[in-house]
Amino acid sequence: MTQHKKIAIVTGGAGFVGSHLAEGLLSRGYEVRVVDNLAAGKREYVPSAAVFFETDIRDRDALAPIFSGANVVFHLAALPRVQYTIEHPLESHETNVTGTLNVLQAARDAGAKRVVLASSASVYGDSQEIPLSEELPPTPLSPYALHKYMSEQYLALFSRLYGLATVSLRFFNVYGPRLDPEGPYALVIGRFLKLRVHGEPLTITGDGKQTRDFIHVLDVVLALIIAAESNNVGTGEIINIGTGRQTSVDELADVFGGKRVYTPARIEPRASCADVRKAKKLLNWEPTTRLEDGIAELKRGWRIV
16 A cells, blocks of 8 residues: 655745755655745755745635645744844734734644744843743744744644644754855854855954854754654644753854954843753754854855865
C-alpha cells in the first residue's frame, strides 16, 4: 500500500527562516507548499521541490484550495519590521493579526492537525528580568510585538474552542545563511556583515555591553519541526527558542574581528536572553550551533577574510 506524504504548509516560506524550514521539511519527506507574497521573501530561496504559491495571507479565499489536505501549517508570514508597524499600524495589523486568523481558519477548514506559529521575543518588551521566562507578563512596545502576542492568543483560543492543535515559538535573534542584512532578525549581525564586506570598522552604539541571545536558523528549524511532531505540545503552548546565552555586542565584535568605533547610545533593551528550560522539557530540544561557528560560516559565505 502506498503511503502518502505528509503535507506541510509554510507561510512566509520564501523568507530567511521559512526557506530553511521548507528545506528541512523536504529532507524529512514532507510535501511542502510555500505561501508567500514576496514582499520580503525571494523566489529563488524557495526550494525547487516545494510547490510555490505567490499568495497574500490577507486573501482568505485564495488560502482554502492551497491548504486542502494539509497535515500541518507553519505560520511564519508577517510584516516583521518594528518601525514599519509603528508607521503603518492598520496595514500591518491586517497582515499580522487578520492574516493569522485567516491562516487558522483555513487550517481548521482543511482539517489540519496542527498549526505552529513563529512568534517573537519582542513580546517581552524591555523586561528587567533576565533570563526571559514564558511566565513573565507580556509588555509589547510596538504594534509588531502586540500582533505577535495577539497571534499567540488566537492560536491558544483555536485549541480551546475548536480542538485545533497549536503551539507558538518565541524566536530570539535568529541568524544564519540568507539572513537579510536590512531585516528584523539579528540586526547587529547584518550590520556587522555589511561593514566588514566594505572594509569599514564595526560601528557599535553605546558602550557595547548590551546583550542579545543569538540563535542559528537551523536550530530554529529543528525546534519548529519538533513542535509540529511532538505529542507533548499542541494546546496553545508558548515556548522560547533561544540559546540561553547572553552575548554582548562587544563580544560579537570580537568574533567578527576588525576595528570598531562607538557612537552614542540609543533607546533599546539593555539585555535579552531566553530561559530555554521549557523548550528542553516539552520539546527535548536544545541548540547545537555555537555562535563562533555560525559567524565563521557567515563570514565564509560573505567572503570576509
